[in-house]
Amino acid sequence: MRNDGEAIVRLESVTKNYGPKKALDGVTLRCLKNNFTAILGPPGAGKTTLLRCAAGLDRPTSGTVDVAGENLTSLDEAALDVVRRERVSYVFSSRNLLPSLTVAENLTLPLRLARRSAAPSLVIDLVRRAGLSEHLDSMPADLCRSQQQMVAVARAMITSPAVILADDPARGLDPRSAGELLGLLASYVHDHAGNVVLASHDPMVAAYADRAVLLRSGRVEREMSFPEGKEALERAVHLAVWEARDPF
Numbered sequence: 001m002r003n004d005g006e007a008i009v010r011l012e013s014v015t016k017n018y019g020p021k022k023a024l025d026g027v028t029l030r031c032l033k034n035n036f037t038a039i040l041g042p043p044g045a046g047k048t049t050l051l052r053c054a055a056g057l058d059r060p061t062s063g064t065v066d067v068a069g070e071n072l073t074s075l076d077e078a079a080l081d082v083v084r085r086e087r088v089s090y091v092f093s094s095r096n097l098l099p100s101l102t103v104a105e106n107l108t109l110p111l112r113l114a115r116r117s118a119a120p121s122l123v124i125d126l127v128r129r130a131g132l133s134e135h136l137d138s139m140p141a142d143l144c145r146s147q148q149q150m151v152a153v154a155r156a157m158i159t160s161p162a163v164i165l166a167d168d169p170a171r172g173l174d175p176r177s178a179g180e181l182l183g184l185l186a187s188y189v190h191d192h193a194g195n196v197v198l199a200s201h202d203p204m205v206a207a208y209a210d211r212a213v214l215l216r217s218g219r220v221e222r223e224m225s226f227p228e229g230k231e232a233l234e235r236a237v238h239l240a241v242w243e244a245r246d247p248f
Helices: 047-054 077-086 103-114 120-129 145-157 175-190 203-208 232-245
Strands: 007-018 021-032 036-040 062-067 088-091 163-167 196-200 211-216 219-225
Touching: 007 047, 021 047, 021 211, 021 219, 036 047, 036 175, 036 203, 047 062, 047 163, 047 196, 077 088, 077 103, 088 145, 103 120, 103 145, 120 145, 145 163, 145 175, 163 175, 175 196, 175 203, 196 203
Parallel strands: 036 196, 036 211, 088 163, 163 196
Antiparallel strands: 007 021, 007 062, 211 219
């Protein structure tokens, strides 16, 4: 799905310093509504820092961050908590499930924290798409890594957030499991008019994206939008050519 107008995530001249190290160096970026945007780059490019600033988990050293119409850089911590609870879902690369809760309890935890309910049809669809129907009563430790990450992604979708920010969620998964997980995220954009911004060191994840952004040394180096309707294989070919010209 494509939208050539309004941005769901907007960074303007964002820098982020950790002591003498500049993790982000004047990043200006617009992630459009109803798009799956892949932020690509080698380790140390600043991808995770960019996502954390977009989620309000880190404050930029300078510049502004706007997410779903909220200027995060102008909000205090209490207001940021509201945005993170109600507007943004963050998927960590480490899955971040609570080991003492069942799969079903982990899935619905964001709803309980926000004192909200989800449409039963959405929950049923998420569980089915994630392949978790037979594991709802299981504990995270009883699942394989790919199943655990599926729980984390489904949990991020269950509150219907304005945007899902995912930090390399397919890292370390076999190609089939990675494809199923990325397909689940893509379904949030294409079937639920949602928004996904995903960071990864692997350019092939952009086979599922509408747009790819190359980040290198804390700067946006290149952007690529895929023609609407292109299938995953065609997008992967585009990315393979791109990487061959400018390898990570």
